[in-house]
Amino acid sequence: MNGNPRRSKLAEVPLAKHDLAIRRMMLSLLAMVLVALTGALFYFLLGRGRWSFGECAYMAIITISTVGFGELNQMEGVPGARAVTIALIIGGLGVIAYFQANLTSILVEGSVGQVFRRNRMRKKIIAQEGHVVVAGAGSTGRHVIEELVKTERPFVVIERDREHAERISEELMGGNMLVVHGDATMDHVLLQAGVDRASGVVAALTHDKDNLFVTLSARGLNPTARIVAKVVEDETTPKMLKAGANRVVSPAMIGGMRMVSELVRPDVTEFLDLMVRDKDRALRFEEVVIRAGSVLIDVALKDSSIRRDTRALIVAMRGEDGVFSYNPEPTIVMREGWTLVAIGEPDNIRKLRALAGEPSPVSRLMGAS
Secondary structure (H helix, E strand, O other): OOOOHHHHHOOOOOHHHHHHHHHHHHHHHHHHHHHHHHHHHHHHHHHHOOOOOHHHHHHHHHHHOOOOOOOOOOOOHHOOOHHHHHHHHHHHHHHHHHHHHHHHHHHHHHHHHHHHHHHHHHHHHHHOOOOOOOOOOOOHHHHHHHHHHHHHOOOOEEEHHHHHHHHHHHHHHHHHHHHEEEEOOHHHHHHHHHHHHHOOEEEEOHHHHHHHHHHHHHHHHOOEEEEEEEEHHHHHHHHHHHHHOOOHHHEEHHHHHHHHHHHHHHHHHHHHEEEEEEEEOOOOOOEOOHHHOOOOOOHHHHHOOHHHHOOEEEEEEOOOOOEEEEEOOOOOOOOOEEEEEEEOOOOOOOOOOOHHOOHHHEEEEHHHO
């Protein structure tokens, strides 16, 4: 019995097109070897010790390949030997043609290169830890991916449409996006994406029932991951939360909020738009937890080097009581375990994480690999 159920699930992954091409080539090679061995065996049995098995194998190979250097010594005196040769020529033409066709197909279609690229990607995905799994790269998932790229968070995408995923990968990451091609509602596909080692999961598929399956499966495979699921119908929200989602997001609700914000607070909306859409600056709100050993512990905000060393702006803090303190007083003393809500660019936030003793997502990834 297999002691690793996750490995057995991974073994159930269906073969892709290039996998099938490789398998066909290996089957044709096996068929060619079997025909050669069969021919050699017949020659050896018919010769009754007259020829060594090596000589018989050599004769079978040159016959199958239609090279035809010459017959075995005294072959004309062995009944049935030439009949075997005729059969080998006929059978050999078939297996050689089949092998050459598959080999040409693999080389022309680039299947070998695809296999190597896929293996490299698989190794990179296996090295991931503490990453985000994005289930679905559709209209919603693409925006999720863009934000993860801008904020330099490690992630793996699950997408059925190979061409669509490759197009997004090329546009956003120069073709270097980590992608698992498959159905995100299946456990073995989630495991391929490393969901059991992920820090978060985004269920961004088109239909609520699919996102419900992703949420339920991901929670079963990783009890500690933070799961955010997309919902289309409001009545799906309680089911999604029961399935294990930490938060649900309704595009319809967010769209409505955006429309009214454009109406009543246009300047604030424009500022937030500039934060998100500015290609030259990735200004974001981020949260940073003060860890044990941090230089910020028991230090007042005004006495810390946060502003000078990081240029990040602290807009809120959350203490051990779980209550947010907005626009914290300069005299407030920070404690271990507190969460700092800051606004800054990725480089600013990395420096703030260093002061807080919290490894950045990228450094956690490097440590895992």
